[in-house]
Amino acid sequence: MEKPVENNQTEKELLRNNPVFIITIACLIAVVMSVIGFLAYYNSDTRRMVEQLQINNQQEVVESTLAPATGDLNSAYINSLEDGITQAVEKHDDDTEFSSSEITDSALGL
Amino acid sequence: MQKVILLIATFLCALLIPPVAFAQDGSLSEIGSYTDDARAARVTKLRETYRITLSDKERELVVSRCKGAQGALSKILERLKTTRFEREKTYTSVISALANLKLRFENAHTDASNLDLLIVTYQQKSTGFRLSAGEYETTLEDVIRVDCVFDPVGFRAALEGVRSARKDIVGISSDITETTKSTLPTTFDSLKLRLSTDGETSGE
Numbered sequence: 001m002e003k004p005v006e007n008n009q010t011e012k013e014l015l016r017n018n019p020v021f022i023i024t025i026a027c028l029i030a031v032v033m034s035v036i037g038f039l040a041y042y043n044s045d046t047r048r049m050v051e052q053l054q055i056n057n058q059q060e061v062v063e064s065t066l067a068p069a070t071g072d073l074n075s076a077y078i079n080s081l082e083d084g085i086t087q088a089v090e091k092h093d094d095d096t097e098f099s100s101s102e103i104t105d106s107a108l109g110l
Numbered sequence: 111m112q113k114v115i116l117l118i119a120t121f122l123c124a125l126l127i128p129p130v131a132f133a134q135d136g137s138l139s140e141i142g143s144y145t146d147d148a149r150a151a152r153v154t155k156l157r158e159t160y161r162i163t164l165s166d167k168e169r170e171l172v173v174s175r176c177k178g179a180q181g182a183l184s185k186i187l188e189r190l191k192t193t194r195f196e197r198e199k200t201y202t203s204v205i206s207a208l209a210n211l212k213l214r215f216e217n218a219h220t221d222a223s224n225l226d227l228l229i230v231t232y233q234q235k236s237t238g239f240r241l242s243a244g245e246y247e248t249t250l251e252d253v254i255r256v257d258c259v260f261d262p263v264g265f266r267a268a269l270e271g272v273r274s275a276r277k278d279i280v281g282i283s284s285d286i287t288e289t290t291k292s293t294l295p296t297t298f299d300s301l302k303l304r305l306s307t308d309g310e311t312s313g314e
Contacts, residue, residue: 073214075302081207082298088200089290094283097193098246098276102186103269108179110172 149252156252156267169262176258176265183272187250194243201236201286205229215301220308228289228297235286242279249275 041047071077101107164172208229215222249271258265 073218073220073305075305078211078298078302078305081211082294085204085207085294086290088204089287092193092197092200092283094280094287097189098280098283100273100276100280103183103272103276108182108269109175110179 146255149255152248152252152271153256153261153264153268156271157264160267160270162263162266162270164263164266172262172265173259176262179269180254180258183250183254187247187254190243190247190250194240194247197243197283198236198240201232201239205232205236208232220304222301222304224297224300228293231289231293232286235282235289238282239279239286242275242282246272246275246279 208225212222212225212229215225249268253265253268253272256265256268
């Protein structure tokens with residue numbers, strides 16, 4: 001009658017001492033922790049701050065194209081800055097970017 | 111074996127609680143900008159504003175074709191996000207360049223007080239653009255997400271909302287272009303005149 005109990009205990013011991021089982025559990029925990037780490041980072045302020053810094057860096061690059069940050073402060077410098085600003089603003093085309101024709105009934109197939 | 115499973119389950123639960131809290135925290139910040147309830151309220155308001163009535167035939171037409179229209183509007187929304195990003199980048203760089211110029215005038219001990227007005231004008235218009243773009247995006251999201259098959263009148267009203275919001279963003283964009291064409295040269299001309307009066311000063 002005690003044989004099934006003994007077998008059961010032997011199975012448990014085998015499982016506890018089985019390195020494959022232990023490694024599988026460890027891997028599972030590692031995967032879960034990685035996912036948690038990623039989720040925590042994805043939802044954290046750190047990620048947003050990094051993205052904002054990247055945007056700011058891009059803006060600095062654009063800024064440098066408007067006019068040189070150094071050089072003599074004279075009429076030529078102001079003219080070049082004016083040209084830079086005008087070109088930067090006018091490169092955005094209102095008619096293309098906010099076209100009224102693309103939201104008409106016919107354009108939307110209504 | 112059961113004890114081991116229970117222990118692992120407890121451990122995993124303890125680990126999973128913080129991300130859930132993080133996720134909730136993330137969505138809370140977006141509640142103010144977009145929720146289903148807020149959208150429903152906006153669509154209801156638009157429906158009251160435009161008081162659209164559809165005949166049976168029109169209703170059928172909208173129901174049969176609105177999904178395609180929503181697809182086209184989704185593309186417009188995606189493009190708007192890029193446009194908004196690019197424009198905000200430009201306006202920020204313009205303001206930074208003007209602020210830098212102001213600083214250089216100050217360093218050269220030359221009065222450039224009229225530059226302050228130009229900077230403030232750009233700042234106000236840039237903020238106006240950001241708000242208008244946000245409004246335009248919201249109206250597009252509304253018309254895309256409204257259940258147009260169930261509520262074709264709401265869809266129509268939301269579409270009118272999009273058209274109205276587009277006028278606002280076009281208006282503020284034109285203002286910025288106009289400022290660049292008229293106020294900017296006038297201000298810069300006066301600065302050049304002041305520089306020539308004071309004698310050209312070396313910067314930096």
